[in-house]
Amino acid sequence: MPRFAANLTMMFNEHAFLDRFDAAATAGFDQVEFLFPYDHPAGLVAERIRRAGLSVVLMNLPAGRWEAGERGIAALPSRADEVRDAFERATPYIRALNVPRVHLMAGIAPNDDEHERAYRDAVTWCAGRAAELGVDIMLEPVNRRDMPGYFMSDVDAAVHLIEELGLPNVRLQLDIYHAQIIHGDVTTRIRRLIEYLGHVQIASVPSRHEPDGEELNYPFLFDELDRLGYEGCIGCEYRPRGRTEEGLGWLAAYGHRAKVTS
Numbered sequence: 001m002p003r004f005a006a007n008l009t010m011m012f013n014e015h016a017f018l019d020r021f022d023a024a025a026t027a028g029f030d031q032v033e034f035l036f037p038y039d040h041p042a043g044l045v046a047e048r049i050r051r052a053g054l055s056v057v058l059m060n061l062p063a064g065r066w067e068a069g070e071r072g073i074a075a076l077p078s079r080a081d082e083v084r085d086a087f088e089r090a091t092p093y094i095r096a097l098n099v100p101r102v103h104l105m106a107g108i109a110p111n112d113d114e115h116e117r118a119y120r121d122a123v124t125w126c127a128g129r130a131a132e133l134g135v136d137i138m139l140e141p142v143n144r145r146d147m148p149g150y151f152m153s154d155v156d157a158a159v160h161l162i163e164e165l166g167l168p169n170v171r172l173q174l175d176i177y178h179a180q181i182i183h184g185d186v187t188t189r190i191r192r193l194i195e196y197l198g199h200v201q202i203a204s205v206p207s208r209h210e211p212d213g214e215e216l217n218y219p220f221l222f223d224e225l226d227r228l229g230y231e232g233c234i235g236c237e238y239r240p241r242g243r244t245e246e247g248l249g250w251l252a253a254y255g256h257r258a259k260v261t262s
């Protein structure tokens with residue numbers, strides 16, 4: 001049976017960020033993920049999570065100047081020092097929120113040798129620091145329709161790097177929404193890559209709404225993940241069509257105690 005985490009960057013946007021923890025718990029979630037908690041003091045975020053009785057399954061490391069269009073800096077050779085600063089900035093949050101895995105975003109960059117070297121070095125350095133904290137580093141292939149020019153946009157390339165580095169705490173974050181747009185053939189890819197999976201995320205394709213229809217048959221994919229022994233969490237990284245609570249009906253089939261309100 002899949003275990004679902006609410007993605008608080010996309011879900012529960014009816015509420016201010018710090019209020020989304022209570023909202024997710026009230027709606028029946030036990031686990032959450034989010035991109036960037038860094039506008040709020042770590043202690044305050046930790047208190048909201050504790051009060052709501054939630055655990056965190058994933059967050060992103062700081063990813064450069066997001067408002068200016070940056071989408072990570074790991075593949076940018078001139079930003080190597082900043083990657084290290086970003087990890088240090090995230091460290092109090094990792095500790096206070098008990099975050100078990102963090103996504104290191106690559107950035108907008110060409111796929112040439114120079115940027116590949118920078119990315120590999122950044123992943124290696126972050127993996128070393130993360131290992132000291134008992135945390136995994138996630139590499140997530142993101143489709144270039146949503147993020148034009150994004151460096152890491154190929155699932156096989158991510159796995160190739162993971163294999164080459166051979167670092168036990170560097171894992172694949174398979175966002176099935178992105179994988180379907182990039183490659184298709186999602187089921188055989190999951191079968192082939194199951195051993196590298198550190199985290200899974202979902203949304204309908206192409207609209208990135210609730211995973212209850214459109215191009216992908218999620219019930220089939222959830223069964224397949226179960227059959228293959230995937231024990232991790234599945235992040236609900238979708239933009240609700242309406243109010244978040246109104247769109248939680250799809251979870252009932254999985255024994256989730258989601259409270260659907262209208």
Ligand SMILES: O=C(O)[C@@H](O)C(=O)CO
Pocket residue numbers: 035060103105140142175178201237
């Ligand atoms: O899929 C996504 O967009 C996220 O998981 C992410 O971390 C980058 O925006």
Ligand SMILES: [Mg+2]
Pocket residue numbers: 140175201237
């Ligand atoms: Mg994702």
